[in-house]
Amino acid sequence: MSLAASLMNGLNLGAIYGLIALGYTMVYGIAKMLNFAHGDIIMTGALTIVISVHRFGVSPWLSILLSIGVCVSLGVLIEKIAYKPLRKASSLSVLITAIGVSFLLQNTAQLLFGSSLRSFPKAFQVPSYIIGGFELKGDRLLTILITAMLMVGLVWIVYRSKIGLAMRAVAQDRDTAELMGIDANRVISITFAIGSALAAVAGLFYGIAYGFIGPYSGSMPGIKAFTAAVLGGIGSVPGAIVGGVLLGLIESLAKTYLSSELSDAIVFAVLIGILLLKPTGLMGQEIREKV
Amino acid sequence: MEQLNRNPKLSTCLNVLETKGLGIDFGGLTALNSLDFRVKENEICGLIGPNGAGKTTLFNLLTNIYKPSRGSISFMGQDTAGLIPHQLNHRGVARTFQNIRLFHQLSVLENILVAMRPSRQNRVKEAYELLHFFQLDSQSEQVAGNLPYGSQRKLEIARALASNPTLLLLDEPAAGMNPVETKVLSQQISQIRDRFQVSILLIEHDMKLVMDICDVIWVLNFGQFIAYGTPLEIAKNQQVIEAYLGRREAARC
Amino acid sequence: MLRFSKQMKRWFAWILLPGIYIVVLLLLQEKLLSRHTQSLLVPLCMNIILALSLNIVVGMLGELSLGHAGFMSIGAYAGSLFSLQTQEYLPTLLRYPLAILLGALVAGFFAGVLSVPVFRLKGDYLAIVTLAFGEIVRSLIINFAWTGGAAGLKGTPRDTTFTTAYLLTVFVWLLSQKIYHSRLGLEMRAVRDNAIAAEACGIDVINRKRAGFILAAAIAGSAGVLYSHYYTILTAGVFDYNRSIEILVMVVLGGMGSMIGSVISAMTLTIAPEALRFLNDYRMLIYSLLLITAMIGRQSRIFGQLQQRLKEVKRPHGAIE
Numbered sequence: 001m002s003l004a005a006s007l008m009n010g011l012n013l014g015a016i017y018g019l020i021a022l023g024y025t026m027v028y029g030i031a032k033m034l035n036f037a038h039g040d041i042i043m044t045g046a047l048t049i050v051i052s053v054h055r056f057g058v059s060p061w062l063s064i065l066l067s068i069g070v071c072v073s074l075g076v077l078i079e080k081i082a083y084k085p086l087r088k089a090s091s092l093s094v095l096i097t098a099i100g101v102s103f104l105l106q107n108t109a110q111l112l113f114g115s116s117l118r119s120f121p122k123a124f125q126v127p128s129y130i131i132g133g134f135e136l137k138g139d140r141l142l143t144i145l146i147t148a149m150l151m152v153g154l155v156w157i158v159y160r161s162k163i164g165l166a167m168r169a170v171a172q173d174r175d176t177a178e179l180m181g182i183d184a185n186r187v188i189s190i191t192f193a194i195g196s197a198l199a200a201v202a203g204l205f206y207g208i209a210y211g212f213i214g215p216y217s218g219s220m221p222g223i224k225a226f227t228a229a230v231l232g233g234i235g236s237v238p239g240a241i242v243g244g245v246l247l248g249l250i251e252s253l254a255k256t257y258l259s260s261e262l263s264d265a266i267v268f269a270v271l272i273g274i275l276l277l278k279p280t281g282l283m284g285q286e287i288r289e290k291v
Numbered sequence: 292m293e294q295l296n297r298n299p300k301l302s303t304c305l306n307v308l309e310t311k312g313l314g315i316d317f318g319g320l321t322a323l324n325s326l327d328f329r330v331k332e333n334e335i336c337g338l339i340g341p342n343g344a345g346k347t348t349l350f351n352l353l354t355n356i357y358k359p360s361r362g363s364i365s366f367m368g369q370d371t372a373g374l375i376p377h378q379l380n381h382r383g384v385a386r387t388f389q390n391i392r393l394f395h396q397l398s399v400l401e402n403i404l405v406a407m408r409p410s411r412q413n414r415v416k417e418a419y420e421l422l423h424f425f426q427l428d429s430q431s432e433q434v435a436g437n438l439p440y441g442s443q444r445k446l447e448i449a450r451a452l453a454s455n456p457t458l459l460l461l462d463e464p465a466a467g468m469n470p471v472e473t474k475v476l477s478q479q480i481s482q483i484r485d486r487f488q489v490s491i492l493l494i495e496h497d498m499k500l501v502m503d504i505c506d507v508i509w510v511l512n513f514g515q516f517i518a519y520g521t522p523l524e525i526a527k528n529q530q531v532i533e534a535y536l537g538r539r540e541a542a543r544c
Numbered sequence: 545m546l547r548f549s550k551q552m553k554r555w556f557a558w559i560l561l562p563g564i565y566i567v568v569l570l571l572l573q574e575k576l577l578s579r580h581t582q583s584l585l586v587p588l589c590m591n592i593i594l595a596l597s598l599n600i601v602v603g604m605l606g607e608l609s610l611g612h613a614g615f616m617s618i619g620a621y622a623g624s625l626f627s628l629q630t631q632e633y634l635p636t637l638l639r640y641p642l643a644i645l646l647g648a649l650v651a652g653f654f655a656g657v658l659s660v661p662v663f664r665l666k667g668d669y670l671a672i673v674t675l676a677f678g679e680i681v682r683s684l685i686i687n688f689a690w691t692g693g694a695a696g697l698k699g700t701p702r703d704t705t706f707t708t709a710y711l712l713t714v715f716v717w718l719l720s721q722k723i724y725h726s727r728l729g730l731e732m733r734a735v736r737d738n739a740i741a742a743e744a745c746g747i748d749v750i751n752r753k754r755a756g757f758i759l760a761a762a763i764a765g766s767a768g769v770l771y772s773h774y775y776t777i778l779t780a781g782v783f784d785y786n787r788s789i790e791i792l793v794m795v796v797l798g799g800m801g802s803m804i805g806s807v808i809s810a811m812t813l814t815i816a817p818e819a820l821r822f823l824n825d826y827r828m829l830i831y832s833l834l835l836i837t838a839m840i841g842r843q844s845r846i847f848g849q850l851q852q853r854l855k856e857v858k859r860p861h862g863a864i865e
Contacts, residue, residue, distance in 0.1 A: 100835030
């Protein structure tokens with residue numbers, strides 16, 4: 001693969017990871033928890049598209065909307081049922097619950113739709129363009145463009161809108177924010193909703209990029225996107241974007257120039273590396289625990 | 292209680308704790324400005340100020356939980372920069388916390404034992420003596436999380452003493468106590484200073500307690516010291532009164 | 545209230561532990577155990593060992609490790625490779641224990657390497673890092689030729705018997721008890737309850753976390769060697785995420801921190817799936833629901849009170865030295 005193609009691929013992956021990482025980072029910053037089930041929500045979104053198009057003949061555009069709807073509902077529901085009761089619990093309890101939810105999603109999908117991979121609807125294939133000698137894959141371009149737009153939109157929401165202000169306030173100090181009249185519960189639910197919506201889109205692009213979806217497909221992207229979030233600085237919105245893109249590039253270049261099989265291990269090495277060198281990530285700030 | 296393993300008595304000129312130009316910023320906000328502060332040997336030193344003045348932040352700096360943005364801290368004449376909190380504890384600094392931080396699933400006795408250096412002899416015996424001082428020895432097997440609030444506060448102090456400190460930092464030890472308990476506590480704090488030969492620095496909002504037992508009081512407001520002196524001096528200090536009551540109220544005094 | 549006095553515990557150790565062994569052996573001799581039950585004996589021991597080891601990290605230390613199967617896997621491969629290389633010139637009596645030791649050491653080593661960056665951090669990173677670690681181990685094993693690749697590693701001598709498995713189980717039980725009642729165990733539990741206060745009391749928190757993590761991994765590694773020398777064929781797929789979750793469920797359901805609880809739930813969760821075969825498809829689903837309800841249940845006040853009562857019963861007497 002040429003360098004250009006590799007970079008393109010990397011940006012594509014990076015866009016997907018960035019979308020997922022945004023969900024992780026926002027929930028971590030605002031609800032102060034690692035939503036383990038996030039990766040599986042992506043899987044759910046992608047699977048929704050596959051099932052609705054292939055089994056129920058839903059039009060592709062409608063399936064995207066459906067997928068977003070399903071993911072958002074799922075995200076908010078999970079928060080209400082599994083995470084909210086544990087707001088005061090130790091972080092260990094919350095983590096274990098999140099694992100439980102993740103596992104639940106995976107196995108429910110497996111029971112309902114079987115464990116084999118299903119191919120993603122061809123309707124989403126976008127033609128490629130040949131410019132000056134190399135092939136610009138249309139779907140990659142589309143992914144990058146739409147993701148960039150979504151990210152800009154999200155940054156606008158977080159830093160310029162009223163709800164974004166509320167989100168940042170809750171992230172910094174929930175108790176004080178509540179004293180100031182902010183409904184922290186609503187803010188958290190909205191955060192989960194936004195994160196899940198992004199996850200649905202990420203699921204769409206993931207499906208387009210890889211062509212197949214199975215019940216366990218969410219796990220790896222989830223881990224990698226988490227790595228991206230940590231790389232960029234967990235809790236930081238721009239950090240998630242930067243981290244995602246960087247990680248996508250690293251993975252793609254590693255696949256091309258080092259080894260395809262070991263690319264996962266390399267990503268993991270990146271995670272360990274950041275934790276060793278700069279645990280707060282590229283753009284993160286030190287989170288001071290209240291003592 | 293037998294004399295704990297200690298260094299020979301030091302000259303009274305030595306400051307147990309000293310800060311020079313100490314300050315910390317959180318992002319754009321200067322929480323503590325540039326503090327020159329000291330605690331003398333065997334002194335009970337009070338740290339008061341309105342809420343948000345920076346008292347607990349100062350404690351966190353002194354115990355190396357936060358890293359200062361500027362200035363230095365020295366304990367027993369030695370700079371504490373770079374020490375991890377547990378190392379600082381080994382040097383002789385112990386603290387309690389504003390929100391009780393007991394080992395809630397461990398027993399009362401275990402809370403004490405875990406804070407003692409493992410190399411000490413007769414640890415269990417000494418632990419019981421320490422508990423006895425706080426009237427907690429009969430509950431030694433109780434799970435710490437089950438103790439009533441007042442006992443939990445006392446246990447925190449006992450645990451801090453268990454590590455054999457030279458300097459004891461108490462963060463609002465009387466919080467949530469009724470006047471009777473507070474009176475008992477203030478007597479105990481004086482006794483602690485005498486019996487365990489520690490210097491004590493305490494943050495408190497209960498003025499009666501502070502005025503009763505402190506040798507010296509430092510008043511913090513908006514990240515700066517606005518006054519320091521004996522309880523009598525502080526009680527008459529105009530700026531202090533203003534800080535607590537506001538200008539108009541103060542004018543009436 | 546019932547108190548398990550020190551005497552009662554000694555009684556348990558000296559009489560019950562060998563007693564169980566003798567009983568089982570007798571049953572085996574008299575052919576009173578079905579084929580089916582026989583096949584469960586070694587897996588039962590393995591699960592108990594795994595649950596006890598994860599309990600050190602999750603129950604005693606309060607940290608979530610999700611890659612436990614990965615350490616089991618590392619130990620299994622290390623032990624097997626060693627045995628395969630040395631089976632010609634080392635007698636079994638020497639080789640097998642060495643293999644177990646090696647498996648434990650190699651697993652512990654990797655845990656050590658992993659623990660250097662991970663515990664420096666505040667936050668919930670251990671979970672994801674160990675999760676990623678487990679996945680990476682699996683993918684690396686599949687891709688390396690000398691571990692047999694996707695087809696697996698064959699030919700490990702079948703050294704594990706009920707006797708050896710039981711011996712290792714007893715050893716791990718006694719080791720866990722020793723740890724729990726030692727200074728290390730006390731400090732780990734303090735760290736679990738309140739890491740910041742522990743630090744302020746002079747406990748080297750990072751060091752204790754590393755110690756617990758490495759110990760647990762080493763024990764898991766030894767269980768892996770048991771596994772590989774029983775089933776003789778090793779494939780990467782056996783030590784997957786599902787396995788890590790299964791062990792976690794055992795520890796959680798046994799009451800985190802309780803060793804006897806881990807043993808009982810390990811036994812239950814080894815036998816139940818066999819007895820309830822018809823539910824096999826739903827097994828993982830049930831586990832996930834168990835995890836969620838167990839955690840939410842712990843939060844609810846009724847359950848909390850119940851737990852307090854149970855704790856008062858179970859509290860070991862004179863628990864520290």
